[in-house]
Each structure stands twice: as C-alpha cells, then as structure tokens.
Amino acid sequence: MAPWKAKRLSFAARLTVARLVAASLPVYTMHTELIPSGVCRSIDKISRDFIWGDEENHSKFHLVAWDRLTRPKAQGGVGIRQTRQANLAMLAKGGWRLLKDKECIWRELILSKYGGQRADLDVLKKIQGSSFTWSSFSKAADLLKQGCAWNIRNGRRTKFWSDPWILQVPLKDLVIGDMPEDADEAMVADFVRADGSWRTELLSGRLPHDIVNKITSTAVDTISQEEDSLFWAPAADGRFSTRSAYALLTDQGQQGTDGVWKEIWRLPVPERVRCFIWLAIQGKLATNVMRFQRKAAESPCCQRCTDHPETVLHILRDCAPAAYFWCRHVPQPKQHEFFSDSHEDWFRKNITCKEVSSTGIDWPGFFSMTSWLLWKNRTTASFKGLSAALSASSLTHSIVTKTKLWDDSWHAPELFLNQKRKPVERIATAVGWTPPLEGWVMLNTDGASNGNPGPAGAGGLVRDSMGRWLGGVVANLGTATAALAELWAICYGLDLVWNLGFRAVKVASDSKLALQLIQERHDPTHPYATLLSLIR
Template structure:
C-alpha cells in the first residue's frame, strides 16, 4: 500500500496531495529519483520512501520518443540497466546518453554502434522496440509486474514475496478441479490443512470439554481417527481398499494420506475417478459424524448403512456431473462451433488487400513478420519480410501491421484492406490509447499511419485465409535484422498464391454467436 502511494506521486499529475509532496520533497528530480529520503522529511514522506525499493524493482521506462530515459543507466529493456550487461565498461559520458541518441530520425537502431558493447541476445531485444524521436509523446514509467503496465496492489504484493516452491501445489490444483460439489472441494481442502473442527482441535482451543471421539470413546477425535480409523470409516475403507494397499493406507500420516489419495489416478467400477470418490466419502463420513454429534448418536447411520449411503451418493453425483449442462437462459446465448470453409478473397475494385502475420519461436523468442499486398485480381504488388528480434507473438503481429502499412504507403495505395489472423493485435490497435501499455509506442505509430489521408480498414482473417503472410513471417527468420522489401514473390510461395487466386478453401471449426429470439 505504501508502494501504491509512491506510484501515485510518480504518475498522478492531477492529484493535489501528490503535487504538494512532489513540489516539497521531490523537486529538481525526475522519474524514480523523486522518491529519495529527505533530511527533515515528514512522517508520510519517510513512510512512502520505505517502499521505494519495491517500486524500483517493478518500475521501468516505457519508451516513446526516447528523450527521457537514459540508454545505459535506466531500466527500460531488461530488469537491470544495460550498463550492467555491457561487454566493456561504460564511460561516464555514455551514462548520460538518452535512448534517442542510438536511433536515427526514422527510428532505426544504430546496430553497428552497439555491436561492440552489447551481447547479440540483448541486441535482438533492442530491435524489437520502436523509438520515434519525432514524436511529441514523452517516455513514461510503467509497472512491469502487470500485463497492462498499470500498478496494482496485488501485483506489488506478489512481487514483494520471496520466490518459493510449494510441494503441495499439485495437490491444491487437483483439489479445486475435482468434479464434485463445491462444498466437497472446500472440505477436502480444509482436511488437507488440518483445520476440520474435530473434538481434538476444539479441545486444544478450549472450545470442548473432551478431545475424545463421541462414537467409540477409545481415542482422540483427530482427522485421521474420524475419517479413517474409527469403526464406521474403517468398515467402509476395508471394502474399497485392496488388501495389498491396506497397510500403507491405514499407517500413513494425514499429509501423506490426503496427498496419495488426491493424486491417485485409479477409476472405480462406476467410472468415477478415485480422488472424486475419496472426496465424496470423507465428506459423507464427516456429515454423518455431525448428525450424531448434534442430533444424537441414534440418528447417525450405522457402519453398513453409511457405506451403502456413500456408494449410492457417489454414483448419483457422478451421473449428475456427467449429465449435459442445461441452459436456462435465452436461446442462442451460448457460442457454438460450426464447420465452415475459409479462403482468401480478393478486395473490391480500387482497393488492395494487405495480409500480414507475425511469428515468434518461444513467445517470447526470436520473432519475425511478413506481409503481402495484392490487387483485386490477386496479383502480387509488393511483399516484405522482417526479422524483428526477440519479441512475443503479439508484438510480432503489431510489427507486421506497422511494416505492412509503411509498405502500402510507399507503394502509393489509397484504399487498403488489412487482414491479420491475430484478434488480440487488432483489438489493441482499435482500443483507446494507453501511454503506459508496453506496446504503446508501436501502437501510436500504427494509429498515426491510419490517421493519414487514405482509406484503411483492418479486419480479422483466419489462418487458412492468411497463408501467404503466414509463410512469409515464418521464413523471415533467415533474413538479417530489420525489414526487407520483396519486389517479386519467392518461388516457394507460388503454389499458395495460385491457390488463393483460384479460391481454394479449407475447412475450419469456428465459434459463432447465434442471434437469440425473444
């Protein structure tokens, strides 16, 4: 929460209290340097500074025009400043150089200048970032612990926690995915944590007069005694556990007993998974115990009756879980998948179609982009391939749109229909501008292309109708870094271009949202 206050001081320009704190304690400083201890600072300011290390851990510069962040000294590409991964010591003069000092007027990186200073893998990360030195939008600070660049207390809390490995993580995931009622999952989860309100637990907390089991009176009512060792439970388990496994089943500790049965992959005769049957059984044993505890032992089921009841209830619940889901809402409200034919289609007269695609080996990994411009007859006009560097698949898709629009503008096209098979990339382009989004600079450049004096329409096309661009994006990896214009189509691409012109279609199952009738 202190980090949230510090974030508001850094980012909230309109908040009055943040303006007062910045002007009083953080004047003549920029970026994260604003949050520095000040001699004679107030209790509030000193408290906020306690979270400055957490903020520095999660904050980084989001590059727009490159004139705010220092190339070597600030964190903007990696989790550490680039000076720490340089191949040779960085001079004091270089530490003050801005990101914009390493690109030309068109935003192209000076790779030749950087090759002697940075490893190849870092250079590939650099080339995947767009810098527009002519942009009026300044560099800004983003929060790297979240996907959208905005600060959240939950992400800050996760970042503040030390890394740890929970050996029971697989058990937790399995419990919450059991095909049983939610109350059964909750009970199994509490049982695995040892938090069932047995008499032994209640007595240790001075909430019961005796820790003994009410059913047998021979032992303390612990979780294992109640759900495994007491006569009604033992009577049931002896009829279901194979004789060869009974010794380990009845001698293991609570933690091992729960883990072994929850992770067991066997299936019962009724077709129910063993862990679901196990969860149902322990819950029924507990409910029968509660009946005897609060309504009298004469109301509780006997051992044979309890075993029969567990078996019948498990079968009934299993059948109910396997039954198809009934939709009581409006008809057609649930999406369906239907078989349809997908093919590339030519644009209208006077228009050209730009198909683009991006590919990333590893997501993030070595990424490339490709695109093709064709007229209303399917004739090749221009194409391109681009080796982006190390980037995510979504970033590669955005680079493909950017390079494709740049090439279309260069070719003199006035009416362009853009098709991409990435719905996420299209949604990001059409969404509202967010300066702290990790892809904000590239998105802003794409939107500036769209705002120019021409007609551009961007839409989604499935991969079956975008095969030419997909082929180009996957083959871009063999090219040097940067965008490479293709005047003629590669010979290996000719069969795909021919099939597109012939209108050959491919079958695909697509999601549809049928209109509902009132």
Template sequence: MHTELLPKGVCASIDRINRAFVWGEEDGKSKLHLVGWEKMILPKDQGGAGLRSVRNANLAMLAKSGWRLLKEKDALWTQVVRDKYGRGKENLDLFRSPQGSSFTWRSLNKASPLLMRGCAWNIKNGKTTKFWHDSWIVQEPLLNLAEEEIPDSRRDEVVADLTSDDGRWCMERLEGLLPPEIQMKITSVAVDKLSNDEDTLFWAFSSNGRFTTKTAYESLLPEGNDPDTKFWKIIWSLPVPERVRCFVWLVGLGRIATNALRYSRKVSDSTDCERCNGQAESILHILRDCPPAMYFWVRQVPSARQHAFFSASTADWLRGNLAAGEIEHVGIQWPAFFSIAIWLLWKNRNDMCFKGISATLTPPSLTHSIVAKAKLWSEAWRAPSLLPFGRRAAAARITANIAWSPPPEGWVKLNIDGASNGNPGPAGAGGVLRNEVGFWLGGFVAMVGEASAALAELWAFHHGLDVAWNLGYRQLVVESDSQLAIQLIEERHDPVHPYATLLAAIRRKLSRDWLVRVVHVYREGNRVADWLSKHSLVYPYGVQELAHPPPGLTTILQDDIQGVSFERRIVSRHCNSLSPLTSV
C-alpha cells in the same frame, strides 16, 4: 495504511489475530496450526492460502499512494504535496525525504524502494528516457551492466538516439558494450521517434502496466519457485464449496490432522487409526486404504483403473485424480466427485473420533451417503441461479475439422504467428501471403529478440502488415491464432500498457487506405505461419522477406492447398472460426 507506516508491533499483533481466527482459536486456547504463517501468506498458485502479511500490505498501500503522487499530477492534493516536499523534483527523484518532513511523507518514503523496483519507463518516442541511466529495459540502469566503460560523450544518450526513424535499433552501436541477453531485450522494444507521445512510467509487475496493490504486495514476497503451480491452480478452481477446496489444499500440503501428524506434534499418544486399530493413520490410509474408505472406492472406481488407483503414492494419487477432468462419475466430473468424497470421508472420521455420532454408520450406508451428498452439492453448485456470483457454466465442446481456407476471390490472405522459446525468451515472428488457390505471394521471418509470446504475436502483425502493404495488396485477410493479440489490437489500450507503442503502430497500419479483415484461426489452420515463426529464431535481428517458400515448407503448403484437416475439440460457439473479429 495508505498514508501511515504502522509500527511493527501493531502489524505483528494483527497477524496473530488473523492466525488465531484461521485455526479457530477461542478464549485464548491455542489450536493446532497446520500450516506455517510464511506459507499461508504466499499466493494460492504458490501453495499458499493467499492471506496477507499486514506489514507487506501496509507497504503496498503506501506504494499505491506514491504511485498516485507520480501519475495524478493535476490532482489538488498531489500539487500540494509535490510543492511542499518535492522541491521541483520529478518522477522517482521526488522521493527524497527533506529534513523536518511530516510522518506521512516519511511513511511514503518507506515505500519508495518498492516503487523504484516496480516502476519502469514505457518507451513512446524515446526522447526523454536516458538510455544508460534510467531503468527502462531491466530494473536497474544499463550503465551498471555495461561490459566496457561507456564514453562520457555517450552517457547522456536517450533511447531515441539509438534508433532510426523507422524504429529499427542501431545495434551496431551497442556491440561489445552490453551482454547479448540485454541486447536481445532491447530489440524487442518498439520505439516511434516520429510520435509526439512522451515516454511515461508504467508498473512493471502487472501485465497491463497499471498499478495494483495485489502485484505490489506479491513483489514483496520471496520469489516463487514452486514447480506445482498448475496443481495448486487446479485445487483452487475446483467446482466445489470453498471448505472442500481448503481441505484438498491441506491434503496437498500433507497437513491434515491425522493421528500420525498429531503424534509428531506431541498432541496424541498414538499414531494408530481408531477405525481399524491396526495401521498408522496417515493421509493415504484414512482417505483410501482404511477398510471403510476402501469399501467406498472399490465401488466407485472402475476395475480397469483400480490397480493404479490403489497403488499410487499420496502425491501421485491426489494429482492423478484432480487432473482427470475428462472422466465423469454419477453425472459429476471426477475431480469434483473425488474432492467431495475425500472431504466427507474425513468428516465422517472426525464425527466418529470426536463426537461418536457416526460410529454405527456401516460402509454401505457411508457409501450411499457420500454419493448422495456429492450429487446434491454438485447440482447446487451448477444451479443457474448461482452462476452470476462469479462462476460460469462449463462451455460445451464439439469435435471440428480444422484446415486452412483460401481467401475470397480478389483478396489475399496473410497468415501470421509469433513464437517465444521460454515466454519470455528468444522470440520471432513469421508470415505468408497466399491467394485464393493457395499460391505463395510472399512471406517473411523476423527475429524479434527476447520477448513474451504475446509480444512476438504483435510483432508478427506489425511486420506482416508492412510486407503486405509494400507488395501492393489492398484487400487483405489477416489470420492469427492468438486471440490475446487480436483482443489487444481491438481494444482501446491504456497509454501505460507495456505494448502501447507497438499497438498504436499496428492500428495506424490497419487504418491505411485499404480493406483489412482480422480473423482468429486455430493453430491447425495456421501451420505455415507457425513453421515460419519457429524458423525465424535462427536468423539475425531484423526482418527477412521471403520471395519463395523455404524447402521445409513444401509438404505443409501442399496440405493446405488440398484442404487437409485436423481434428480439434473446440467450444461450440467458436465453431465458425473464420468470422471476422476486426474490420478496418
């Protein structure tokens, strides 16, 4: 599948085998397919089961071979293939199938549309990427988005031609030529004209710029528009056995085989519940309202919560109970207990209907059995001996009082923050310099453009370090409430990372002849920078230095000087939030 395009008939046959396996078909006897295949192959956070369409998986794997052909230029096999079929072409122009090419080469070319959508240019010095012709800011040439005719004299411009030596974009040269939203995307891109690093291709569908078959495959699926992404993530992260997760997923989709559903599929003569022989057997009835289930829940749910519990609709009932992670019952977090309980109630119903082995199980004995099994399964799931197999014990949390703390005597503290209205969306950065008594020494706001929150945080580092250096401070504590930004700066980043150029610039600034400590702080101790970053969105593109604090900051600055604190639940091992994470 990495080198040959499988025939459509073969892909369809494998998909049929997969569907039969999922729903338990045996000896050619068809069973009820509760969820359509189009839904099954969606990612789990989109309400699917995370299975794969063979055809799309084949294209994703072919794209991986194509990506290696583009990036592994020194490998012997790529040299042979490029010499035979490439005809001197480079980058994406390589995928132009000449006459008489082999089936393998034609197969790789079938994946070229996917590669062309996923490949983008990572700007370093900007001297090789064609500003108007290459796909570097969006997944098509900017020439196609121009609002006016681009003069012939400018059509061969490279990215570096539109920036100054200090990396600032010459936006006046683009005025009226491109839509405002495209201009905002452009200003968020870092360019280092003085670097010797050439622009390189990166994979736009992954956060780190590296190609993965997973992201290539998911890019072939219909664009996700499920508003319940958080809900599905909760289901698939429940601390319960996988079979229970799968059952809760089916409940969330409304697809368990109750008599009501079986009747609608014409595989049952009646919708009636076989336990109470009265009401139609819906999902809510069998799991909550049927007398044995109600007997069980009345004894588990506190009386103060029972009205809301028994009056909720199916969707609200499920979502409310799965989101109640702060509640414990019999030593188990409520979402886990609830999930195990509804699965055991369903299993008991099936045993009674199809096997007859639980027909005599009384409601009290059923209640006792469910609680006992829930405890047993939960204890087994949390057993330390099982934790190395991909699961981690829940971190202990404590309540801490968080406040801004002054720097040591002789040092200056730089608090920085980034904000994105949409993530990605209009983004800005802000920062403040203060001494050991909390006196304002300087600050800045910077409108970045359209960017993610992480990119805005990195721009806050970039501009904040420049402001501190230019003001002459040489002993600096930098505080940020973004652990991700600090982690990106600390780690050795891949050259294909989308933020590689900006990260390299930040590290160069940190390596100047000065003492800098980079520290993570919670948002409650970073309120001034938070205010400035949000305030920066009203400014035009660029950095605005602030010699004096804006009027709206007076109260927050006074609170910081007086040591006003705010309660926050934090992981106990992070209680010392002022320990330096980076020291240069």
C-alpha cells in the same frame, strides 16, 4: 472476529471472514499512513487466531504456517494478505499517483512543498521535518523503484545503461567486461538509427546475446516528440495496481504455480470440502500422528487398526472402512496403482482425473466428497467412540447416497437453465482468403514466437483484388512475445504497403488481441504504446 463467532463457523467460513473482513478494515488508513509494525503483527495475529478457532485461554492447532496461508491460491495458499506488505503496496499506489496523476490538486500541493515540482523516482525520499504522509510515501520508494521501468517513445529521456527499461534492472548490471566511457550520458536514442533500427554493432560483445535480441524487438519512434515515460513493469498493461505491487513485494511472481492447486479450488464441491482437500494434500489434518507429535495424543496409531500409524493416507485409503469402500468403486485393473501410490501422487492423480465414477459422478468431485465423509466418520469415532461410527458397509451406502444427493443439488441450477435455453444453432463457415474491393489491396500478416517471450519472427504479403502478389516482407524480431510479434508483422506490412504507393488497404491478422490493441485507445504507459503509435 470474536472467539465465540469462530466456534460457530467452519474452517472454510472462517477463512472467508478473515479474507473479507480483516483485509478490508484498515484499507483507508493504509493508503496514506505507514501503520506501525506492532499493529500490523497484531492484525495478522487476530486473523490467524480466528482462522484456527483459538479462544482467549485456549489455543488450537495451527495446522498450516502463516507464510503458507498468505500465498496465492495458485501457489498453494489461500490468499490471506500480510498486513505490512499490503500497507506498503497501498502506499506505493500513492507514490505512483504522485509520479503520474498530473491532474490531481493534492499532487501539485505536496510536490510543491517537498518535491520542487519534480516527478521522478528520486523525489520520493524522506525529508527531515516532513509530514507523516510524505514520510509514509517515502517508505514505499524502494518498491516503486523495483517495479518501475521506462517505456521508450523517442528514446531521448532514458539513459541506456543506468535506467531500467528493457528489464527491471539497469543494463550496466549485465555488461560483459568494462563499461563504455560515456555510459553515464548515453541515451537510448544514441543507439537507434533514423529509420528506427538498432545499431547492434554497438551492443554485440557488451551484452548477452538474449538481451540484445530483446532490445532489437523494442520499437523507438525517432521522429516523435513524445518523451519516454515510466510504466509499471509487473502489469501487462503498464498500469499500477495494488495487487501486482503486493505480488512483487512478496516475490509471488518468482514462485512457480502448480496446476493441482487450481484444480482443488475448481472442484465442483462445497467450499468446506475444497478446504478439506487443500489441508489433506499437504498432510495437515489433525491425525493421531500429528497429535502425538504435538503431545496431544498418547499414541500415533489408528484407533480402529491399533497397530498402524494414523496418517492422512491411512484414514482416507488404507483403514478398513476406507479400503472397503474404494475396493467397490475403483475398477479392478486400477486398484494396485490406487492402493500403492504415495501420499502426494494419490491426491494429484485423483484430483486431476478426467474419468467418471461408477455412480455417474465426475471422479474428482466423487473422490473429494468421499474423502471428506470418510474423515467425518473418523472424527465421530474419535470423539464419540467406535460404536458411534458407521460400519464399513453402512458407511459405503451412506457415502453413495450423500454424494448422489450432493451431485443432484449441485447441478440442479444448471439443468434448470439448460431447460430454459434455446438450443444453439451451429453454422459451418468455410474459411479462406477473401479478396478486397477493386482498387484496394489486402495485407495479410502473421507473427510468431517460440516461447512467450522467445525467438520471434514476423511476415506479411500484399495482394490486389485479383489475388496477384504485389510484395512481401519478413523480419527477425529477436526475442519477443507472441502479441508483440503480431504487432510488428502489422507494422512492417503497413510500412511495405506505404512504400509500394498504396493507400487503400485492408489488413487481415489471425491475432484478435493485436487487432483489439490497435483499435482501442491505450494509456502512454502501455508497454506497446510506441509500436501501436507507429501502426496508427
């Protein structure tokens, strides 16, 4: 990432290099060693300077703050990693393997020396005189504690009040009023009846209603010999990943996503145009207004208009060449709204628009390419003089020609493949209840939640080969996800079938995910492992 290379690459290319090269160089070391803070800052600075094209003795505008660049794309950033946080996430992976990977020889070695063969969250603590590797792992202990929770199997190992299991925080932090006297010793199993149902009378009034509802949707296998185990709560499948650990460490999960960012990175335009739109929607282009604020320009006004501040919106919409172009391509009934929208609304509406331009190109792509070409014409005027820039009519003709060429080249591979493909033959199939074979029964189940998670319910009914109703079941699950509700429906339905004395049963559910979860083998760390075990 030398400065001379940065000069020869576009902003989009520099972003790609920074993501792929700078982020991967120290990975091997970061898995086992805590890199000094100064080194991490130096790595980040090299990436920053390269992205913005800084040279040894000349700094350029850093248009977007580093904290913004390091956000995920769905949250308005470009996905550059912060070295220190990435280092801690990778060390946490080593700590996770110490806790869970029982077949590794290195794990046995290091635990025998520092952990006394214990493998719980409290074992990862700094020990005086320990190796640098162990000290590095201990630095990630707080991150592991933040993300780990207990997956309930028989409930005999997890402390009900002081261990994180239903949430990523202990329930004692949510207690209404005083803590019970035996809170330190109470296990999850102490709150479950022999049939697996919860003793909610012990919880009502002590915990918020929504937490009690979430508890009642948790499965406990009271007759199982499998002990509770730790799982990684930020991941849907309970398995640790460096990506989810990094997201937890940087609070990415707490920040909402905005659909417009996803739309920007999905635009059917070259990457450099996507990067341009990403900068433009934030107002982070080097306009005269920005350059004047940073004391790099004598006037904030537009070079062409002379009396209007040169903002992003002025260059791309209101300046004479831009206005001339848009008046000829925006339908007359929509022009008032188009020219009166605020900066952010203007970009949002045009990027998410589902209409087609007068040239036959989808509007978001046409809008993005046009905006980029308008900006290029403005930079030509700034650096080479107004005489070098195209006139309004010539610019309009040039934009239409170039956008059509771009659209043809963009869709050429798709058109070629479509010519090679055989037309898809569509067959209409009537959907209805299909009776089971004679001697079998059919169990139809369904589960649903109002929100994901949200208040949930489940139900099922059993019929024979003649379609006669044999029994049914309904259940209020409390608070659950849609997938969990579907699994509970199957579990309750199978329990009903068993109690009715039937052994030849066919199960039908409208949830493909639930059926896949049942058919596939899953690690004991999966959040639904206990319920899946009960179903099987």
